[in-house]
Amino acid sequence: MCRWLAYSGTPILLDAILYRPAHSLIDQSLHSKLGVETTNGDGFGVGWYATDVDTPAVVRDTAPAWSNRNLREIANHVRSHQFFAHIRASTGTAVQQTNCHPFRHGHWMWMHNGAITDFHRMRRDLALVVDPELFLDIEGSTDSEMMFFLALTFGLEEDPPGAVARMAGLVEEVGHRHGVEFPLQMTVAVTDGQSLWAFRYSSQGASRSLYYSTKVETLRALHPDVAFLRGISDDTRLFVSEPLGDLPGAWNEVPENSYGVVRPGTDDQDLVPFAPQAA
Structure with a gap:
């Protein structure tokens, strides 16, 4: 499987999140504690939004994240208010650049940890549902990218939670048709730059790990000596596959079958039940 993080809030250097924490994503690429694999070395990707640019920049590579000099260079010089980072452990598809996350279409970014069970048996049926014009933009061979383009087909632009629910519903329907008992395993992050x-979610009810950060205001009260917390806004939030450190009170598990929303200008962080819908 994979590990990922999604950041939203005060513009910061990517280095502050990617490298500096004790159990950073770079550390997780070698020493994951909660993933299926300890090592996630089948490539990496980062995507970020710059000021006054609607579409994200995406850099992906098949090299391991822990030794990549280009990633180190980017992290030291790129500052963003919203960015994704992903380290990959392949579930069977090729280790190639077009299969590395995050995936991008227009102003949207998407990344995934998990798998569509027996994807090779279901791939054709799923691909035929993708909008023909969108299908032309699929570059790789992963189940993750297929999920993204199905969500786009099902109205991601207008209704992100509904589109993801319809994508999940289709995957389960097709999977059951092929005799797959538990077709879907996913933690997914998606953003439009705002x-x-x-x-x-998982069909089996045993989803991969996912955590969200505690409100900054609360963390400042708990840890007034932590300088990083003094420099970020109250609406700054993180979702991570596993905690980036052991700061008491900093991390909370996202419940099974649910999703969270982070919106700019508010420190609210809604957690809402999630269930697949008929496509």
Whole structure:
């Protein structure tokens, strides 16, 4: 499987989140504690939004994240209010650049941890549902990218939670038709550059790990000596596959079958039940 993080809030250098924490995503690429694999070395990707640019920049590579000099260079010089980072452990598809996350279409970014069970048996049926014009933009061979383009087909632009629910519903319907008992395993992050949604769901009810950060105001009261907390806004939030450190009170598990929303200008962080819908 994979590990990922999604950041939204005060513009910061990517380095502050990617490298500096004790159990940073770079550390997780070698020493994951909660993932299926300890090592996530089948490539990486980062995507970020710059000021006054609607579409995100995306850099992806098949090299391991822990030794990549280009990633280190980017992290030291890129500052963003919203960014994704992902380290990959392949579930069977090729290790190639087009299969590395995050995926981008227009102003949207998407990344995924998990799998569509027996994807090779279901791939054709799923692909035929993708909008023909969108299908032309699929570059890789992963189940994750297929999920993204199905969500786009099902109205991601107008209704992100509904589109993801319809995508999940289709995957389960097709999977059951092929005799797959538990077709879907996913934690997903998706953003339009403004709002951020993070989903945790699996057909079996045993989803991969996903955590969200405690409100900054609360953390400042708990840890007034932590300098990083003094420099970020109250609406700053993180979703992570596993905690980036052991700061008491900093991390909260996203419940099974639910999703969270982060919107700019508010420190609210709604957690809402999630269930697949008929496509």
